[in-house]
Amino acid sequence: xxxxxxxxxxxxxxxxxxxxxxxxxEARLLDANAWDEWLRLFTPTxxxxxxxxxxxxxxxxxxxxxxxxxxxxxxxxxRLANHRNWSQQPPTHxxxxxxxxxxxxxxxxxxxxxxxxxxxxxxxDNPRAFGGSYTHTLREDPAAAGSFRIEMKRVDLVNCxxxxxxxxxxx
Amino acid sequence: xxxxxxxxxxxxxxxKVHRAVYVDPGIFDLEMERIYGRVWVYVGHxxxxxxxxxxxxxxxxxxxxxxxxxxDGKPHxxxxxxxxxxxxxxxxxxxxVDRHFxxxxxxxxxxxxxxxxxxxxxxxxxxxxxxxxxxxxxxxRVARVxxxxxxxxxxxxxxxxxxxxFLGGAKAAIDNLCDRSPVGxxxxxxxxxxxxxxxxxxxxxxxxxxxxHAAVTHESSVVAARDEYEASMAGQDMPFVLHIxxxxxxxxxxxxxxxxxxxxxxxxxxxxxxxxxxxxRDPTSRAHHESLAAAVGEARAREILGMNLHxxxxxxxxxxxxxxxxxxxxRPVAVxxxxxxxxxxxxxxxxxxxxxRAVTYANTxxxxxxxxxPDDVELYTRVQKGNRLDGGDWxxxxxxxxxxxxxxxxxxxxNGTSELPIxxxxxxxxxxxxxxxxxxxxxx
Numbered sequence: 001x002x003x004x005x006x007x008x009x010x011x012x013x014x015x016x017x018x019x020x021x022x023x024x025x026e027a028r029l030l031d032a033n034a035w036d037e038w039l040r041l042f043t044p045t046x047x048x049x050x051x052x053x054x055x056x057x058x059x060x061x062x063x064x065x066x067x068x069x070x071x072x073x074x075x076x077x078x079r080l081a082n083h084r085n086w087s088q089q090p091p092t093h094x095x096x097x098x099x100x101x102x103x104x105x106x107x108x109x110x111x112x113x114x115x116x117x118x119x120x121x122x123x124x125d126n127p128r129a130f131g132g133s134y135t136h137t138l139r140e141d142p143a144a145a146g147s148f149r150i151e152m153k154r155v156d157l158v159n160c161x162x163x164x165x166x167x168x169x170x171x
Numbered sequence: 172x173x174x175x176x177x178x179x180x181x182x183x184x185x186x187k188v189h190r191a192v193y194v195d196p197g198i199f200d201l202e203m204e205r206i207y208g209r210v211w212v213y214v215g216h217x218x219x220x221x222x223x224x225x226x227x228x229x230x231x232x233x234x235x236x237x238x239x240x241x242x243d244g245k246p247h248x249x250x251x252x253x254x255x256x257x258x259x260x261x262x263x264x265x266x267x268v269d270r271h272f273x274x275x276x277x278x279x280x281x282x283x284x285x286x287x288x289x290x291x292x293x294x295x296x297x298x299x300x301x302x303x304x305x306x307x308x309x310x311x312r313v314a315r316v317x318x319x320x321x322x323x324x325x326x327x328x329x330x331x332x333x334x335x336x337f338l339g340g341a342k343a344a345i346d347n348l349c350d351r352s353p354v355g356x357x358x359x360x361x362x363x364x365x366x367x368x369x370x371x372x373x374x375x376x377x378x379x380x381x382x383x384h385a386a387v388t389h390e391s392s393v394v395a396a397r398d399e400y401e402a403s404m405a406g407q408d409m410p411f412v413l414h415i416x417x418x419x420x421x422x423x424x425x426x427x428x429x430x431x432x433x434x435x436x437x438x439x440x441x442x443x444x445x446x447x448x449x450x451x452r453d454p455t456s457r458a459h460h461e462s463l464a465a466a467v468g469e470a471r472a473r474e475i476l477g478m479n480l481h482x483x484x485x486x487x488x489x490x491x492x493x494x495x496x497x498x499x500x501x502r503p504v505a506v507x508x509x510x511x512x513x514x515x516x517x518x519x520x521x522x523x524x525x526x527x528r529a530v531t532y533a534n535t536x537x538x539x540x541x542x543x544x545p546d547d548v549e550l551y552t553r554v555q556k557g558n559r560l561d562g563g564d565w566x567x568x569x570x571x572x573x574x575x576x577x578x579x580x581x582x583x584x585x586n587g588t589s590e591l592p593i594x595x596x597x598x599x600x601x602x603x604x605x606x607x608x609x610x611x612x613x614x615x
Contacts, residue, residue, distance in 0.1 A: 050540070052362050060527050063362045063515065066540045071399065072412060078395035079542045085391035087545035163365040163510055164539035166548055 012103070019113050019138070020101050022148045027096040027117075030170055035077035038170065039070075043139055043149045048073055050155040050171060065160065065167060073170075080169065092123040092169045098134070110151065111138050117155075119171060130171060132157040173197065176605040183601040185594070186572040187565040190558040192600070193371040199506035206487060206603045207232025210436070211317070211324040211337045213488035213500055214238050214248055216516075218321060218358035219265060224283060227265040230502055231327055236313055237261055238323060239268075241283035248313040248325040255279050255290070260310065272310065285310040320349045321356065324488070332436075339580045340434030344483035348493040350475045351459075352518035353466035357496065361530050364513040366539045370551035372503035373596070375511070378547060379482040379490050380441045380592035382426035383570070385419040388550055392542040393420030408452070411528065412535050416543060418445050429587030435580055437486025437599030439592050443479030443494055458522040466520070484592065486599055495532040496525075507555050513537045568593045 004012070029038040042048075049059060050066040059067045068076065079085055096119045105112035112135065119130040133156045138148040155171050174197065182189035192198055214229040215238040226239040228251060235251040237260065251259045253274040260272050260281075271288055272281045280288040287303040287310075290296070302308065315326040317334035322345055324334050335342060349355050368375060378384065386393065396416035400409050409417065421444070433439040456476075464472035483491045489500040489511070496516040504510050515533050517526045536543050558566070571589035575582040584591040 052364065061361055061523070061530060063364060063513075063530055063533050063538065065538060067534055071403065071410070072535075074403075075392075075395045075399045075413070075416065076542055078398055079391045082391035082394055084394075085546070086388065087549035089549075163367055165367045165369075166545040167538075167540040168545055 012106075015106060015111070016101065016103055018146055019103060019111070019148070020098075022138070023098050023101060023113070023115060023134070023136070026150075027098055031093075031095055033080070033091065033093070033169070035080055035170070039073055039077055041148075041150050042070065042073070042153075043151050044070060046070065046150045047152050048155075048170065049152065050157065050160070050167075052160055054156070054160060065157070065164070066155075066171075076170070087166060087168060090124055092121060094119050094121045094169060109140060111148075112136070113138060117171075121169075128165075130157060130159075132160075174201070180601060180605045183597045184565075186569045187567055188597055190564055190566055193373065193555065193558045193566075194506060196506045199371075199503070201604060202503070202600075203232045206600070207327070207503070209326065209328045209331060209603060210487040211315075211326045211334050213485065213498070214323050214325050215246075216321050216357075216359045216514075217246055217318060217323060218360075220246060222267070224268050224270065225265070226261060226268065228261060228263050231313065231325060232503070234313075234327065235259065235263075236325065237310075239283055243284065246316060246318055246323045247284045248316045248323070249285050249310045250313065252311070253279060254287075254308050254310065281310045285312050320345055321358075337436055338485065339436060339438060340432060341438035341440065341483055341485050343478075344440050344480060344491055344493055347475065347478045347480065348491060348496065348516070350467075351463065351493065351496070351521070353462050353520035356519045357516040358519060359514055360517040360526065361515040361533070363515075364533065364538050366511050366513070366544075366548075368509040368511060368548050368551055369507060370509060370548075370555040371506060372501055372509045373600070374551045374554050375501055375509060376437075376484060376486065376490075376596055377593045378551070379484055380431055380439060381590075382429060382431075382441075382588050384547075384550070385426065386421065386423075388546050389416075389419035389543055391546060392416045395542065396420075412531060415445055415532060415536055419543065423588070426587050431584040431587055431589060431591060432578070433575070433582045433584070433591050433595035435599075437596045438484050439581070439595060440480050440483040441587070441592075443481050445481075445494070446479070455522070455524040455528055459518075459525045462521055484596075486596060492532075496529040497533060497537065499537065568597070 026041055048066060048068045049064060052063050052065050056062055080088060096117055098115050098117050100116040102114050103111055104114050115134045117131065117134050121128040121130060135154040136150060137152040139151050141147040141149045182192055212231045214231065214236060215227050219227045220238060220240040223240050223242055223244065226237050229236050229238050237249045237251050239247050239249065241247045251261060253260050253276065255274060255277055258274055258276040260274055271283065279290045282288055287308045289303065313325045313327060314329045317324055319334055349357055393416065396413040400413050430442040460472055460476055463475060480493050483493065489498060491498045496518060498514045500512040500514060502510045513533055515529050535541060568590040571584060571586050571591065572594065574585045575591045576585060582591060582595065
């Protein structure tokens with residue numbers, strides 16, 4: 001913040017506050033398994049991506065833990081809600097904590113936000129811990145002043161290269 | 172507990188198998204010795220070790236091994252153990268060493284195919300039995316190694332069939348996977364998924380050709396894919412990602428018509444359940460066909476791409492999928508824990524879109540986050556848990572029992588919903604576990 005004026009500082013603080021409120025809202029929806037509401041946070045072209053490799057840049061010729069457009073996100077949400085989803089009996093529950101929020105690129109209309117997250121997951125007496133970083137590419141939401149829509153949510157897990165058991169819910 | 176061969180034989184009947192084979196750790200120990208200690212097991216692909224000194228770690232039963240390309244240009248498989256104190260020579264994963272392996276504990280060095288080179292301060296061994304020329308001081312080589320079209324298999328025992336005889340009818344699937352490339356070669360690419368199943372390894376093998384489970388187990392993903400299609404694109408061609416999820420929902424009549432082949436040694440394959448799109452409609456398939464026809468001619472290209480298989484089974488190694496260039500390698504870890512590696516291959520010389528489709532298939536169907544696999548894995552776990560109970564001792568494989576037809580090197584099912592593949596796997600299991608047999612023949 002060297003040489004930054006009071007007005008710019010004010011704007012940066014306000015922007016960071018708005019971004020944090022949005023990330024916290026998103027985490028609350030995911031924690032509540034409110035998948036349909038979460039889907040609505042995305043732009044029509046928005047992507048949800050959980051790379052399999054550290055620093056992965058390519059999702060077309062390298063496998064990903066998740067690489068889902070609106071169609072695939074919707075299918076997952078539908079399956080999670082289906083009453084014959086045997087692997088969700090009992091369902092998965094999670095609690096996400098978000099911190100270290102920083103706006104890394106406050107571009108015009110599109111901003112890039114990096115945050116750290118930790119998530120405790122619980123299903124069928126089995127606890128699991130996930131953690132890593134979220135990188136959100138956000139657009140100002142034309143329908144809700146002051147809020148955002150997600151153009152890209154990238155989740156870099158510290159254990160992206162682990163031997164995983166089922167990953168069923170959005171992280 | 173310990174079992175006699177007679178007791179083990181009694182666990183496998185022509186139409187049922189005793190639940191102990193899934194849940195008894197003593198039986199798992201015997202399997203490690205008598206099955207994984209003997210059969211050819213896939214350890215890796217030559218494309219993973221292109222240069223001399225390239226290595227990748229792998230596993231055969233309980234043995235950690237190193238697949239390495241040595242100075243002779245050939246793949247070699249060594250136990251990952253220094254003969255000095257026993258330290259593992261290389262960490263898990265792939266890597267490269269220049270000219271020799273060097274143990275990170277005391278710097279004993281070894282040639283790439285195992286013989287010892289030297290140890291520091293050799294004078295300290297004067298007058299002792301230490302001798303670099305003695306194989307006791309080498310990195311031990313796995314008993315047998317053979318490569319078939321780049322697929323490297325190894326066996327921990329000296330005796331038995333050679334690799335091609337062991338693969339038998341399943342060899343055609345490896346051929347078909349490679350022949351789909353205009354230059355007849357594949358390479359490992361795109362990264363590997365590794366997933367846990369909290370169940371016995373045999374349950375996954377049995378599920379690979381189990382056509383009666385698909386619509387039941389996978390109902391949630393079938394319905395989700397169909398509903399999504401109706402909601403957002405009714406009337407259009409169903410996109411690939413939905414097609415491969417909805418495919419499990421075919422009616423019973425569809426599954427009954429599928430051809431199911433079972434081969435000696437527990438192997439087999441079944442007819443494809445997905446039409447990735449005729450060459451007239453699907454641009455990826457058309458481009459693939461054209462690139463292949465340019466290399467091998469129109470008729471041969473039709474023949475190669477017309478061999479549409481779903482899962483192939485290579486018993487003890489896992490399940491190649493020829494159409495989507497994949498190999499799911501099944502590695503037993505404990506009686507109730509199995510690790511599966513999902514490996515994708517690029518067809519050398521084929522359009523990149525064909526490889527991208529393979530990545531999409533892996534992501535959508537076989538990744539840990541698949542919408543399809545979790546229901547399988549959940550049911551495997553329930554089978555594992557249920558078979559620990561005293562609720563009955565036998566697991567049924569009665570379906571179309573007694574109707575299997577003999578073909579050279581195996582059998583063919585009279586109906587696509589037959590449990591022939593499971594009976595065939597247990598015939599191999601029984602032969603290996605009891606007779607020192609080869610895994611051929613009928614479970615009596």
